[in-house]
Amino acid sequence: MAKEDSAETAITPTRNQDYPEWYQQVVKASDLAESSPVRGCMVIKPWGYALWENIRTLLDNMFKESGVKNAYFPLFIPKRFLEKEAEHVEGFAKECAVVTHHRLEEGEDGGLAPAGPLEEPLVVRPTSETIIGESFSRWVSSYRDLPLLINQWANVVRWEMRTRIFLRTSEFLWQEGHTAHATKEEAMERTLQMLNIYERLSEQCLAIPVLKGEKTASERFPGAVNTFTLEAMMQDRKALQAGTSHFLGQNFAKASDIKYQSAQEDEVYAWTTSWGVSTRLIGAIIMAHGDDDGLVLPPAVASSHVALIPIIKKAKDRDAVMYFTHAVARELREQRYHGRYIEVEIDDRETGGGRGWDWIKKGIPVRVEIGPRDIAHNAVFVGRRDRSPRERESIPREQFIKTIVQVLDEVQKNLFDRALRFREENTTQIDTRDDFYAFFTPKNPEKPEIHGGFALSHWCGNEACEERIKRDLSVTIRCISLSAEKEAGRCVGCGEESTYRVVFAKAY
């Protein structure tokens, strides 16, 4: 599909026409991932997995700089472990994969049937607080063992009824950090420190601006004392959680018996935290930056940075074009951007047109055509993913090589600025119930997904009020901003007095 000169878009439908379907089509066209024959599980294809690897590397470095060490804990959690923390079991037992047998044997119908029943069923980890807590209880005995700062990169399973690739899948990849501390203050400090690391990841690497805040009681992680969150606005104006960090108080320490001998020789419970981000972040990248031509990747985490497209129309040009192309690739690959060498794809497929559009759909930050005419001028023909597909320019080769890092930085910055502007344009202070309900009610009943965005409104602090708004509008309190200032007002739900605004939104 050569779309170079048409006003058509590479993705059908467009965001405006049907946002949820646009999302699925971008996932497909960009070759990030696909559904698998296993209900709710996805296959992350190389283009998507490279993105995850880059996110992982950047985050892992930040973790390690902050003193966190990686470890690995069992995939399976004995049923009794999950039962230890009352709210936790309530939150996670309802949707989990349960292993009950350890063998398949030929059954009566000739097929295989489960055999070798387990004495105690095992749950495939939905999160690892309880199993890691068991280790911590053995690793911690003195205040000298604290703080204990552990992270795990792993797969987890939550049996989801309605799944959507990257956003809600039965199996997903994530990291989960778990720490134990001698004091409440230190645990809280670590909870916020990790939230700040996620903020850095989101804003500086994913180019996604986030609001930083605390969850209300009803939206907390099951078993946590406080849950802190980063909330990002997607292009359908819904919120997506881009990371959470939980202050667990002594709840899990008591459930798992994590105790230590203090300097004063008393035996006391430790204070713990946990924090995580997942492959959901890939969904956030798609929805924060993608456009009607497909995926748009922020250079800092992009699966690859530059696509070189040799244009060979006559066989006699082949050698010169390929030689030039490889030389450019070599010069690019010697440079570093955000800690890794610039990655270059050489697209020497023999297809006629369409290669440029393939790379646009895949969201690569920079694409470069190289043909005999470019070589004659010692130049390259460059397109940037943050600009219109039609806006391309010839750049002297040397200049292109010399400025590539700067160009990637510009793309990165433009994506962030655009996303920030979008959030600001769609965030409003709302002070009355009527305005609030109108803001979240779709103007066009045929497009129920289009609504106002984020509302900054007063809330009385009453759970019943929060619950009613959720029931009426599917709108939840995304967070109580950490930077919210005291301000007298009236709850947008019930009209009672309130002292601060919260962020209301529909959410993924």
Next chain:
Amino acid sequence: MAKEDSAETAITPTRNQDYPEWYQQVVKASDLAESSPVRGCMVIKPWGYALWENIRTLLDNMFKESGVKNAYFPLFIPKRFLEKEAEHVEGFAKECAVVTHHRLEEGEDGGLAPAGPLEEPLVVRPTSETIIGESFSRWVSSYRDLPLLINQWANVVRWEMRTRIFLRTSEFLWQEGHTAHATKEEAMERTLQMLNIYERLSEQCLAIPVLKGEKTASERFPGAVNTFTLEAMMQDRKALQAGTSHFLGQNFAKASDIKYQSAQEDEVYAWTTSWGVSTRLIGAIIMAHGDDDGLVLPPAVASSHVALIPIIKKAKDRDAVMYFTHAVARELREQRYHGRYIEVEIDDRETGGGRGWDWIKKGIPVRVEIGPRDIAHNAVFVGRRDRSPRERESIPREQFIKTIVQVLDEVQKNLFDRALRFREENTTQIDTRDDFYAFFTPKNPEKPEIHGGFALSHWCGNEACEERIKRDLSVTIRCISLSAEKEAGRCVGCGEESTYRVVFAKAY
């Protein structure tokens, strides 16, 4: 336990006293990993996980250089997939974790019971040929889609009855590569190319010499046409498989329907391969290099390279010692060894003695004591893990910094040379049945694990003969060496004519 001046060893029992127990004690003393409350599953602790991360990074780079891309496939395999390949199901259905329910609900006794039965049981992947094959069948349609070169880093589960940490655990971490090719020749070439990459990893990074060869039919991967292996000798003279690469012919392509349109427009089945190494390699490192004082890590993959131990006996010395220590750390960390920056641990624990021995037990390649007297001479007091704990020397600081890379290289080389010498000393050509049986019969019935080592002997090619030897001696054919030369001889089992020698050994 200050052992500096005693002849005692840091690990009890020694290798000679009780090798299997020595292994468990090294795992414990080095803090690599521990058993978990989940039957057969291990917790990989930070010191062990760092080792795995380093192995992963080196291997992953080699994969990527060879054109392989990473992806991720579902943890669960529908039962019917496993049934597709007859030998495969036979090999893997017998020992797997079976998920039968997707919920836990409060049962009659108040506890949680499995609920929400699945229509089709799911198996936690023991290996992913069948589920990846399903994707490949959709990804491959033309010869232009080939070769398809995919790798996955993942956890897998094989329900093991007798487990041993790192060597045989129900859950373990590994990589599994899966490729599809247009021709038999190309698939075979890739099978051997990956075997060579494993050989490089083992010999150049793990410092473990390996024999490269092909498995006999009875030892093949279930469903493979040929299985190639690397066999390493451990210090109890048993063999350990340090990587396998399988040529799958068209077996899995037929089972999974991986077909492509050839250049001649025929629709034909692809040829596939698979290859993997696992956290078992950590077991190999322990048993190839460990000594009676604990773990000995090859510097190329060591969890960390240098331990700095500040010696502060008087409070007034603290500042000067710590300043000097941090300065040395900084100068070390600026240098690279095997592609990563030199990693330095500063052990400022307030314990009296014992810190040096802790690092010996953990196998760190170089440990350095820094006290006021060293500082006065602008020197450091250095011990190397490839030498006796008592053999330490004062080295001028500048010289130490300047030669650290060379020292790490020497340690690496010494470990390899020592392991190679050990294998050569314990490998013998054996030509008669009596000698063969004597070689593998323990001299001391109280130490059944001590026997001859590797026997290079003739084999008639008959499976019955191989089976009898296995039954009599627990000795198997580890491989038919790829470099084996034709030679007339008599089978060590039955006396029939044979044209080549094979490698016989007891094995993990």
